[in-house]
Amino acid sequence: MATASLETRENRRAWGFVTPALLWTIAFFVIPFIVMAAISLATRKGREIVMAWNFDNYIEFFEKAHLLKGLFVSLEITFTVTLISVILAYPLAWIIAERVPQKWQRMALIMAILPFWTSYVVRSYSWLLVLAQNGVINNSLIYLGIISEPLELASTRTATVIGFVHFFVMLLTLTIYANLVQMPPNYRRAAADLGANGFQVFWHVVLPLTLPGIMVGAFLTFVLCIGDYITPQILGGNNELALPQVIMLQLGRRADFPMAATLSIILMVVVTLAYIACARWLKMERT
Amino acid sequence: MISSRFSKLLSWSYLIALYGFIFLPVAVLVLFSFQDGRLPVPPFNGATLKWYGEVFADSRLMSALGNSLMVALGSATVACVLGFCAAYGLARFVLPASRLQRGLLIAPMTVSYLIIALGLLTTFNWVGVSLSLWTVGIGHVVINLPLCFAIIYASMGDHQKNIERAARDLGAAEWQVMTQVSAPMLMPSILAAFFLAVTFSWDEFIIAFLLSRFDVTLPVEIWSMLRSGLNPKTNAVGSVVFLVSVALLLILELIVFRRTAKK
Amino acid sequence: MTAPVSIRNATKTFGDFTALDDVSLEIAAGEFIVLLGPSGCGKTTLLSLLGGFLSPTSGTIEIDGKDMGDVAPAKRPTTTMFQDYALFPHMTLRDNVAFGLKMRKVGKAERHAKAEELLDMVGLKTSANKKPHELSGGQRQRVALARALAVEPDVLLLDEPLGALDLKLRRQMQDELKAIQKRVGTTFVHVTHDQEEAMAIADRIVVMNAGKIEDVGSPENIYMQPKTLFSASFMGEVNFIPGTLESATETTLTIKTALGSVELPAFDHAGFTPDSQVTLAIRPEHFRASTGTGPRVTLGKAKVEDGSFFGTHHRAHLSPLDYPGMTITAHMPQSAIIEPGAWVELTLDPASIVLLPGHPPHPIQESAAS
Numbered sequence: 001m002a003t004a005s006l007e008t009r010e011n012r013r014a015w016g017f018v019t020p021a022l023l024w025t026i027a028f029f030v031i032p033f034i035v036m037a038a039i040s041l042a043t044r045k046g047r048e049i050v051m052a053w054n055f056d057n058y059i060e061f062f063e064k065a066h067l068l069k070g071l072f073v074s075l076e077i078t079f080t081v082t083l084i085s086v087i088l089a090y091p092l093a094w095i096i097a098e099r100v101p102q103k104w105q106r107m108a109l110i111m112a113i114l115p116f117w118t119s120y121v122v123r124s125y126s127w128l129l130v131l132a133q134n135g136v137i138n139n140s141l142i143y144l145g146i147i148s149e150p151l152e153l154a155s156t157r158t159a160t161v162i163g164f165v166h167f168f169v170m171l172l173t174l175t176i177y178a179n180l181v182q183m184p185p186n187y188r189r190a191a192a193d194l195g196a197n198g199f200q201v202f203w204h205v206v207l208p209l210t211l212p213g214i215m216v217g218a219f220l221t222f223v224l225c226i227g228d229y230i231t232p233q234i235l236g237g238n239n240e241l242a243l244p245q246v247i248m249l250q251l252g253r254r255a256d257f258p259m260a261a262t263l264s265i266i267l268m269v270v271v272t273l274a275y276i277a278c279a280r281w282l283k284m285e286r287t
Numbered sequence: 288m289i290s291s292r293f294s295k296l297l298s299w300s301y302l303i304a305l306y307g308f309i310f311l312p313v314a315v316l317v318l319f320s321f322q323d324g325r326l327p328v329p330p331f332n333g334a335t336l337k338w339y340g341e342v343f344a345d346s347r348l349m350s351a352l353g354n355s356l357m358v359a360l361g362s363a364t365v366a367c368v369l370g371f372c373a374a375y376g377l378a379r380f381v382l383p384a385s386r387l388q389r390g391l392l393i394a395p396m397t398v399s400y401l402i403i404a405l406g407l408l409t410t411f412n413w414v415g416v417s418l419s420l421w422t423v424g425i426g427h428v429v430i431n432l433p434l435c436f437a438i439i440y441a442s443m444g445d446h447q448k449n450i451e452r453a454a455r456d457l458g459a460a461e462w463q464v465m466t467q468v469s470a471p472m473l474m475p476s477i478l479a480a481f482f483l484a485v486t487f488s489w490d491e492f493i494i495a496f497l498l499s500r501f502d503v504t505l506p507v508e509i510w511s512m513l514r515s516g517l518n519p520k521t522n523a524v525g526s527v528v529f530l531v532s533v534a535l536l537l538i539l540e541l542i543v544f545r546r547t548a549k550k
Numbered sequence: 551m552t553a554p555v556s557i558r559n560a561t562k563t564f565g566d567f568t569a570l571d572d573v574s575l576e577i578a579a580g581e582f583i584v585l586l587g588p589s590g591c592g593k594t595t596l597l598s599l600l601g602g603f604l605s606p607t608s609g610t611i612e613i614d615g616k617d618m619g620d621v622a623p624a625k626r627p628t629t630t631m632f633q634d635y636a637l638f639p640h641m642t643l644r645d646n647v648a649f650g651l652k653m654r655k656v657g658k659a660e661r662h663a664k665a666e667e668l669l670d671m672v673g674l675k676t677s678a679n680k681k682p683h684e685l686s687g688g689q690r691q692r693v694a695l696a697r698a699l700a701v702e703p704d705v706l707l708l709d710e711p712l713g714a715l716d717l718k719l720r721r722q723m724q725d726e727l728k729a730i731q732k733r734v735g736t737t738f739v740h741v742t743h744d745q746e747e748a749m750a751i752a753d754r755i756v757v758m759n760a761g762k763i764e765d766v767g768s769p770e771n772i773y774m775q776p777k778t779l780f781s782a783s784f785m786g787e788v789n790f791i792p793g794t795l796e797s798a799t800e801t802t803l804t805i806k807t808a809l810g811s812v813e814l815p816a817f818d819h820a821g822f823t824p825d826s827q828v829t830l831a832i833r834p835e836h837f838r839a840s841t842g843t844g845p846r847v848t849l850g851k852a853k854v855e856d857g858s859f860f861g862t863h864h865r866a867h868l869s870p871l872d873y874p875g876m877t878i879t880a881h882m883p884q885s886a887i888i889e890p891g892a893w894v895e896l897t898l899d900p901a902s903i904v905l906l907p908g909h910p911p912h913p914i915q916e917s918a919a920s
Binding site for chain 3: 446449452454458459468474
C-alpha cells in the first residue's frame with residue numbers, strides 16, 4: 001500500500017498498540033460476563049448444568065425469602081456504612097486540611113490511611129480480636145468492673161458495620177482531603193470578606209464545592225461495600241447473610257452455578273443503578 | 288477568643304479519637320503477635336518472638352508468600368505493559384470509536400471482584416481450563432489493567448506528543464520512540480501504576496480464592512488459618528504482611544513521588 | 551546539508567475545512583524563508599507537510615528534487631524545531647543533542663563530540679550534563695536548535711520557535727538564529743505571526759492568509775510594495791483610502807477618493823482598468839516627507855485630534871477636512887509640535903503610495919469612496 005498517506009499508516013500502527021489490551025479485556029472480562037449471563041438462564045439438574053434459556057432463577061430469587069433477604073441485608077449495611085463513613089471522614093479530612101500545619105499534612109494523611117495497607121483479610125480478623133467474646137473490649141470492660149457478662153459484639157451486623165466503616169473512613173478521608181485542598185482558598189476568603197461567619201462559609205461555600213467529591217467517594221464506598229464477601233463473613237458470621245455470602249453459599253455447598261450467576265447479575269444491576277443515579281446527580285450538579 | 292480555643296480543642300480531640308479508631312485493630316494485631324500464650328487477647332502475658340518463628344517455619348505459608356509475590360509481580364508487569372501500550376495508542380493516535388475503547392478498557396474497574404471472579408470461574412469451567420496460579424494471575428491482570436491504563440493515560444499530555452514527534456523526526460523508529468523517549472519520560476506514572484497494581488494483587492482475596500486450587504496465595508492461606516479461630520500466629524502473619532506493604536508504600540513514596548516532586 | 555524545496559499546488563483539507571488551498575512555492579537552497587500570517591492561516595500546516603507529519607490532500611512536495619510523497623518524518627532530510635522545544639526531559643543536554651545521531655547508529659564517542667561541538671556553537675558547552683528543566687527558556691531554545699542541526703538536515707523547519715520567549719530575549723535570539731543560519735548554510739523555513747521577527751530574520755517573507763499565499767518577497771518589498779490589502783495591513787500600520795480608478799493613461803493613473811482626486815505615476819500600476827475599485831495604502835511615516843522637496847501629492851488639510859510621543863516620532867491621529875469621519879494615522883518628525891486642533895497639510899511622495907486592487911473588507915469609514 002504505497003499510496004496510503006502518512007496518517008493512515010500511523011493509524012494502522014496504533015491498532016497494534018491498543019489491540020492486545022482490548023483482546024485481553026474481551027477474552028477475560030466481556031466473554032466471561034456473557035458466559036455468566038447465559039449460565040444464569042440455565043438450571044441445575046443434579047450436578048449437571050442444563051441450558052434452559054428461561055428466567056426461572058430470577059423468578060426464584062424474588063420468591064425465596066432467604067435469597068431476597070440477602071439483597072436487603074446488603075443494601076441496609078451498605079447505606080449505613082456509607083452514611084457513617086462520610087459523617088466520620090469529612091471532619092477528619094477537614095481538620096487535616098485546615099488545622100494541621102502544612103508541613104505535617106502529608107504525614108497526617110499517610111498515618112490516617114496506614115492501616116489501609118494491612119491485608120484486607122487480616123484487617124477484619126483484627127477487629128475480631130477487638131470485638132470477640134474474650135476480645136479486647138469485653139476483657140477490658142470486665143476488668144474495669146463495668147460489665148460482668150461479655151457483650152455479644154462479634155458475629156453481629158454491628159461488627160460488620162464497624163469493620164466496613166474502619167476501611168471506608170480511611171478511603172473517604174483521602175478523597176475528601178484531596179477535594180478540600182484543591183479548592184482555591186479565595187472562594188472562602190471572598191465569602192468571609194462578604195461577611196459570612198465560619199459556619200456560613202462552610203455551609204454555603206465549602207460543602208457545596210466538595211459535594212461532588214464526596215459523591216464520588218460515596219459511590220466508590222457503595223460499590224466496594226456491596227460486593228464484599230470477607231468482612232460480613234468474618235465479622236458478621238452466619239446469623240444473617242449479605243448478598244455476596246449468599247452467592248458464595250451457592251458455589252460452595254450447593255455448587256449451584258446458575259443461581260450464583262443470577263445473583264451476581266442482580267448485584268451488578270444494583271451497582272449499575274447506583275452508578276446511573278450518581279452520574280445523574282453529578283451532571284445535574286454541574287449544569 | 289474562647290470559642291476559637293474551644294473549637295481547636297474539639298478538633299484535636301476528634302483527630303485523636305479517629306486516629307485511635309483507625310489504629311486500634313492494627314495496634315492490637317501487632318501487640319498480640321508477641322503474646323506469650325495461646326490466645327491473642329488480653330491480658331498481655333509478656334513478649335515472645337515464637338509466633339514469628341512458627342510463621343517462617345511454616346512451609347505452606349512461605350510457599351503462599353512466594354506465590355503471592357510471583358502473581359503480584361507477574362500480573363502487575365503484564366497489566367502495566369498492556370496498559371501502557373493501550374494508553375500510548377489511544378493518546379497519541381486518532382482511532383475510530385476511541386471513547387468506546389477507553390470505556391471498554393476501564394469497565395472492569397466498575398464491577399465487583401466477586402463478579403469478575405465468578406465470570407472467569409464459569410468460563411474456565413466451561414472451556415475446561417484447570418485452575419492454578421496462572422488463572423489467578425489472569426484474573427488479577429483483568430482488575431489491574433484498567434487501573435494501569437487509567438493512570439498512564441491520564442499522565443500523557445499533549446506536550447509529550449510533541450516530544451515524541453521530535454524523536455520520530457530525528458529518525459527514531461516507533462519502538463525506539465516508545466522505549467527510549469515515552470516510557471522513560473512517563474516512568475513516574477508507570478512506576479506508580481506498577482506498585483499500585485502489585486499491592487492490589489498482593490492483597491486480593493476473592494479472585495485468588497475462587498480461581499486457585501492447590502497452590503494458593505497468601506490471603507487465601509491466611510483465610511484458611513482463620514478456621515482455627517483466634518491465634519497469635521495469625522497475628523504474626525498479619526503483622527508481617529503489614530510491614531511488607533508499608534515498606535512497599537515507602538519505596539513508592541521515596542522513588543516515585545520524590546522524583547515527580549522535584550520536577 | 552542544504553537543499554532547495556519546491557511545493558507545487560499543495561492542498562490540505564481536514565473534513566470540510568481547507569487548511570491549505572493550492573499553494574505553490576519555490577525555496578532556494580540556503581535560503582531563510584519566513585512563513586508569516588495570523589493563526590489559522592495555514593502556515594503551520596504547510597510546515598507539517600514539509601516535515602512529513604501530514605500528507606497533502608493533493609499536490610507534491612519535493613526536497614532536493616526528490617518527491618517526498620509519503621516519506622516518513624524520520625526518513626526526510628528535514629528536522630523540526632518545535633514551538634515548545636520538545637526536549638526530552640529525562641536526558642542530559644548532550645544526550646538530547648546526540649539523540650538523532652544515536653538513531654542513525656553513530657558511535658558514542660563520535661556523537662558526543664558532535665553534540666558538544668553544537669552545544670558550543672549555541673553557547674551551552676558547560677551545561678552538557680544538565681537536564682532541560684534546569685535551563686531558562688532561551689537556553690532550551692538553543693538546545694532545541696542544536697539538536698535539530700546535529701543530524702545535519704538539508705532543511706530546518708522552525709515552528710514559532712521564539713513564541714514562548716519574552717520580547718527582549720526574542721529580539722536577541724532572532725539575531726543569533728540569523729547568524730547561525732548564515733554559518734551552517736542550511737535552508738531554514740521559519741513560521742511566525744510576528745511581522746517584526748519576520749523582517750528581522752528573513753531573506754524572503756511568505757505572507758499567508760486563509761490557506762493561501764498573499765505575497766512573497768524580501769522584507770523591503772513586502773513592506774514597501776505589498777501586493778494585497780492583507781499583506782499591507784499585516785506588515786505594520788497602514789492607512790487605507792478606498793477609491794475608484796477614474797482614468798489610466800500611459801503615464802498617469804487618476805484615482806477618485808473621498809479626499810479628492812489623486813494622480814499617480816503609472817509605471818508600476820499596470821493591469822488596472824478604469825472604474826475598478828482600488829485602495830491607496832499609505833504607511834504612517836510617509837506623511838513625514840511632506841516637508842521635503844520632489845514630486846508631491848496632496849490629500850488636503852487635516853486636523854490633529856491627538857498625538858503621543860514615541861521617541862523616534864510622534865504618532866498622531868488626524869481627521870481630514872474633506873472627510874472628517876475618517877481617521878488617518880501619521881508619524882510626525884521628533885521635532886514637530888503636535889497640538890490637538892492644529893491643521894496640517896497631508897502631502898506625500900507619490901512613490902510611497904501603494905495602489906492595491908479591491909476595497910478593505912471592513913470599510914474604514916462607511917461610504918468613504920462613494
